[in-house]
Amino acid sequence: MSRVGNSPIALPDKVELSVDKANKVTVKGPNGELVQTIDPAISIKAENGEILIERSTEQKRHKAMHGLYRSLIANMIEGVSKGFKTQQEFVGVGYKVNVNGQLIEMALGFSHDIYFKLPNEIKATAVTDKGKAPVLTLESHDKQLLGQVAAKIRSFRKPEPYKGKGIKFVGEQIRRKAGKSASK
Secondary structure, eight states, X not given: OOHHHHSOEEOXXXXXXXXXXXXXXXXXXXXXXXXXXXXXXXXXXXXXXXEEEEESSOOHHHHHHHHHHHHHHHHHHHHHHTOEEEXXXXXXXXXXXXXXTTEEXXXXXXXXXXXXXXXXXXXXXXXXXXXXXXXXXXXXXXXXXXXXXXXXXXXXXXXXXXXXXXXXXXXXXXXXXXXXXXXX
């Protein structure tokens, strides 16, 4: 029995959910619109401001998809009503980040700057305070796209365990290693 799949999803007042015959779920809200195609074995019912996800059989594959699609639809509803946000710190001497519209310019200790073009669904802001590491904030209504873009930006300079330099998420603990120990 899927505990995640069986729990109902609360539908906020400003959010509309519709399912067409091709099993495409469309969620519209104040922050935008998201579409997800679901498996035909999964059905969606809306009752009394709640959404219930049900599966047709007890096959292992259908049980797995039951919880998956419930989580995807819950994230879609939260995204179009509230939105998602992630923050990344650029830790290192000379590390900089600037945002010009949908273009992010990063100086990460390489011989050249890195330019990264953001998808239109994502909004970015960069804050640089004196004495602190620059912080890049990404906001979007699509959780999957936001996570993918944040992971791509982090991949340009992952945090290293000796000095802790690199791009890390705010609040993330980097597991540190001891350097070379002193000889006798």
